Amino acid sequence: MGWDVKERSEEFMGRVCAPLFAAAVVLGLPAYPANAQEWPTRPVKIVVPFAPGGSADTLGRLIGDQLSRKFGQQFVIENRGGAGGVVGSAQVGNAEPDGYTFVISGIASHVIAPAINRNAGFDPLKNFTHIAYLGGPPIVIVVHPSLGVKSLKDLLAKVKGSKDATPYVSPGPGTLGNLVAEYWGRKENIKLEHVPYRGASLAVNDLIAGHVKIGSMTWTTALGQIRGGNLIPLAVSSAKRMPEAPNVPTLKELGYPDLVAVTWFSFSSPAKLPNDMVQKLNHEILIALESPEVLKRLETEGMETEKMSPEEFTKFVESEIGKWGPVAKEFIVPEGGPAR
Numbered sequence: 001m002g003w004d005v006k007e008r009s010e011e012f013m014g015r016v017c018a019p020l021f022a023a024a025v026v027l028g029l030p031a032y033p034a035n036a037q038e039w040p041t042r043p044v045k046i047v048v049p050f051a052p053g054g055s056a057d058t059l060g061r062l063i064g065d066q067l068s069r070k071f072g073q074q075f076v077i078e079n080r081g082g083a084g085g086v087v088g089s090a091q092v093g094n095a096e097p098d099g100y101t102f103v104i105s106g107i108a109s110h111v112i113a114p115a116i117n118r119n120a121g122f123d124p125l126k127n128f129t130h131i132a133y134l135g136g137p138p139i140v141i142v143v144h145p146s147l148g149v150k151s152l153k154d155l156l157a158k159v160k161g162s163k164d165a166t167p168y169v170s171p172g173p174g175t176l177g178n179l180v181a182e183y184w185g186r187k188e189n190i191k192l193e194h195v196p197y198r199g200a201s202l203a204v205n206d207l208i209a210g211h212v213k214i215g216s217m218t219w220t221t222a223l224g225q226i227r228g229g230n231l232i233p234l235a236v237s238s239a240k241r242m243p244e245a246p247n248v249p250t251l252k253e254l255g256y257p258d259l260v261a262v263t264w265f266s267f268s269s270p271a272k273l274p275n276d277m278v279q280k281l282n283h284e285i286l287i288a289l290e291s292p293e294v295l296k297r298l299e300t301e302g303m304e305t306e307k308m309s310p311e312e313f314t315k316f317v318e319s320e321i322g323k324w325g326p327v328a329k330e331f332i333v334p335e336g337g338p339a340r
Contacts, residue, residue, distance in 0.1 A: 039277060040071055040099065042073065042100065043074040043075070043076050044067075044071075044075045044100050045076050046060050046077050046078070046102045046267075047080050047088045047091060047092050048060040048078065048079050048088065048103075049080055049086070049087060049088025049089045049103060050079070050104075050109075051081045051199075055136055055218065055263065055265060055303065056104045056265050057077070057104075059104060059135070059265050060265075062288075062294050062297055063134065063285060064076070067284060067285070067288065070284050070288075071284075083113065084112065084113040084117070084174045086109065086113045086114070086119075086120050086122075088103060088109075089105065089110065089113075089122060091103075092128075092268070092270060093128055093271075094121070094270070097129065097269060097270040097273040097274075099273065099274075101269070101270065102269050103128075103267075104134075104265055104266070105124075105267070106264055106265040107136075107176055107263060107264050107265075107324065108174065110268075110321075111124065111317070111320045111325060112174050112175075112324060113174060115324070116329060124321060125317065125318065127271050128269065128270065128271055129269045129270065129271055129273040129278055130268045130317050131269060131273075131310055132267045132281065132282045132308070132310070133266050133305070133307075133308040133313045134285070135264060135289070135303045135305030135306065136263045136265050136303050136304070137219040137220040137221075137301065137303050137304070138218070138262050138302075138304065139177050139180045139216060139218060139261060140222050140234075140235070140248070141155075141184075141233070141236075142217070142222050142225075142226065142231040142232060142233050143231070144214075144231065144232075145231075146210055146213065151234055152235045152249075152251075152254055155234060156188055160188070165192060165193035166191060167192075167212050167214070168194065168195065168212065168214035168216055169195045169197060169203040169206060169207050169212045169214070169216075169217070170194065170197070170216050171199060171200035171203050171218070171221065172199065173194070174332050175217075176263045177216040177217040177218065177263075178196075178331075178332065179327055180259055181216035182327075182331040183258070183259060184256065186331075195212055200218070200221040203217060204217070204221060204225060208225055208230045218302075219242060220301045233245060233248045234248070235249055235250065235254055236248055236249075236251065237251050237259050237262070238260070238304060239252065239260050242302065243299075244302070261324075262304060266317075267281070282310050289305050
């Protein structure tokens with residue numbers, strides 16, 4: 001018939017494989033599904049949806065380095081900030097679940113921002129596979145020494161009943177520091193005025209200069225100034241007291257059990273990542289979080305972590321959306337007006 005082996009092979013591949021690829025297209029399946037045993041065969045991208053230098057960036061690079069060593073492929077960090085983490089998160093949430101694009105997710109980008117941003121472009125549950133909880137710092141309420149208060153009770157007595165709103169700083173609108181302060185103010189029926197900043201460093205600079213006397217920000221952000229005596233910590237939002245500041249009470253101890261909160265970050269992918277890969281990544285990330293190098297850095301940064309399976313972590317994300325989403329919608333009005 002004049003066919004050589006190559007022609008027979010090509011005809012067979014065309015008759016057998018073409019329908020399979022067509023079916024994949026019709027069903028919306030990836031033509032080349034990720035395989036956890038073979039993966040990765042090329043560099044992997046981790047999108048950090050915030051600027052370099054923050055807690056999300058720190059955690060992303062720590063975990064990326066550990067995974068690079070484990071798998072023998074580069075896990076490359078791409079900082080893509082904007083809109084409280086929405087820009088970078090939307091990019092990943094709408095990508096293919098091929099195992100080569102991930103995001104450092106978290107409470108800011110996957111709980112608060114979607115609640116207040118009508119144009120987020122993604123659903124924090126439907127568009128993502130949530131793989132592993134990484135951790136993060138709690139919120140601390142701090143004051144400038146010139147305010148003359150030593151406890152949260154003193155601060156409350158000073159501002160309670162004031163006709164004027166009491167100004168405070170946070171790293172920015174929609175941050176957990178912003179929410180914790182507003183939640184506390186509403187509980188105590190005091191008037192607060194949020195002085196927003198586009199970043200933690202600017203907020204801290206004005207705070208230590210005494211231009212604003214009260215701050216609500218991450219422990220990581222404030223720790224250096226607390227150690228230097230430039231800021232006085234009144235309360236933290238962690239479940240337990242911080243080891244480096246055992247005299248600083250928790251908000252829970254002070255009668256605010258709802259204010260146990262951490263500015264947590266996590267590791268997520270586009271939705272429908274194959275389960276074998278999800279489990280493999282979760283396993284390796286939990287190992288990485290226990291490495292001496294990572295533990296030392298987490299301690300230095302004042303970050304807390306916790307072991308969770310992918311299933312446990314997904315339920316945690318759901319619970320955080322239920323807890324903080326309504327608070328964000330109530331207290332935060334983003335640029336352009338309310339989300340709902």
